[in-house]
Amino acid sequence: MKHYTNPNATIWHGRVSNKYLYLHEKVRCTPLSEISEPTKRSIALLGYACDEGVKRNQGRVGAAKSPEVIKNSLGKFPNHLANTVLLYDAGTIVCIDRDMEATQKELSKAVTMLLEKKQFPIVLGGGHDMAYGHYHGIQNYLDSKKEGQTIGIINFDAHFDLRKPTDNNNSGTPFYQIAKESEEEGIDFNYLCLGIRKDANDRALFQTAKELDVKYVLSDTFQIQYLDEINTWINAFIKNVDKVYVTIDLDGFSSAYAPGVSAPSPMGFTPQIVVECLKTIIGSGKLISMDVAEMNPKYDIDGQTAKLAASLLHHIIHTIY
Template sequence: MHTYSKTDSLLWTGRKSGQKFYLHEKVVFVDLNTDKFPSINTPAWAILGYACDEGVKRNEGRIGAALGPDAIRKQLAKLPNHLTENVLLLDTGTVDCKDGDLKKTQTVLSRTVAQLLKQNAFPILLGGGHDIAYGHYNGIKKYLATEGNNKSIGIINFDAHFDLRSNQTNNNSGTPFYQIAQDCKLDQSNFRYMCFGIREDANSRILYDIAKDLGVQYVEKTNFNLLHFNEIKDKITQFTKEVDYIYTTIDLDGFSSAYAPGVSAASPMGFSPEIVLECLKIIIASKKLISLDLAEMNPTYDIDHQTAKLAASLVHFVIHQSQ
């Protein structure tokens, strides 16, 4: 089965202004298989879907995340456009997983992310299970290698889970950062990974042990709020100083189900959007953010498109905050 498809333009609809007041009037569709990629000499955001829940299935989660990218697109399309005229907003299609071949899908994702970065576009990936992270990270790594760039990548993950499960049985949505850590050992590079929102009721003792062994920095959900913002700010600032690039991944199941019911592993005990927005401001201000994804969007369990709207608003915030 194919692993890439162009986006259906009918997903991007909303109020019509005729003056690009809304993002659906701003977006340009690109088929990476056939279209000539536009020449980019100005800021460009490249939306890329990851329609895959095979990793969630293997991790015994709720199926439906493969429908996530298009659900987010529909909500993003309706939002107002405050981007300047010279900024490009591209929808570059979706990497699909229709035959259960997770490894192949992640390989295609990796190659596609590297392609976008080489074209001077900033990738914003919409998932899909959190196994998106392994393919995404490797795409950044591949791009830096082809550019002859040996600079370091730091990962910042907003999530209830470490996603450091061993992949001895199989690769899944709970193993991506463990896989990255093992790859770092093989190529003798530093594994730089920081998590915000970790919950004790969502991670076993062994996962805490693995995090400790791998030198993972984290802030538990009990302290991941605006009351502790100064400490959080210091941690992010220090982390960004120690690496050359930041890859940020937002697992929507880290949010309380009051904000994000439509995820693979919902819980009312998660964090709020406000603290994530404040953290994103710091990351963006560092000028080191190289790529972003949102994972675990599951419209099957969403209520009034609430989770899709949250995801769309997060994307909207990032592309406008970065101007």
């Protein structure tokens, strides 16, 4: 694969126990093509080293360096996974010659391949343009099963990412692209955004969200004291779909927690509300795949954002299995 690199085992290091007490001791660095269908429950981490979409969207570039940084941070966390659960580093999809579209296609193929091999894929990025490729990887897998299953997208984000492409697609257009393609194919576009900020989306974007029947919770409501109401909305959304794809844009968090992102803001949400919502989503049994977007090591402070991403991943992998 032109847009693919094998996993780098040297990034997985930390305190040594020789008893698999840490995730760097648990992980198996295995090229994508060598992962086989497991007899055990299995998780595969896949990088998306591309920030061309961020550059096109006039954001701060640097997110292409994030997959290895997040993996390195995660490796130092304790391992509480059962011996019956496998954890793979499946390598990284990389952007070559600024060809974001080709990178998205390769990501789509890789996600489909992992799902076919009975993995739970977690993609680490990279610009939020990866959502377009990730979604199509899930869709291609479900279409191959010919069961007509519907996908619900839940996006933890300050931004709708529903911009209408002008010169080209970018990190701000993936869900608009998905919506328009869904319309052409005659299928429902099921999209829930949690943490939307009025100071981060113009009137045209709110109008587009209305036209596309996007469900969303504004940032002033996306707070822990409203958790019961938020969970009611999440459960109502999940009830109407067969599978759920979760994408977490780290720039949705307050810069107090996530300074190393493409578009930082002090007015974002907290990790606590995201963790509680993830418990609800995972508890539905419909989560099929997920990703973390917009980590930018170039602007991180003391590894805070990388540790936030790793903490979220640690919570997720220990909750689903």
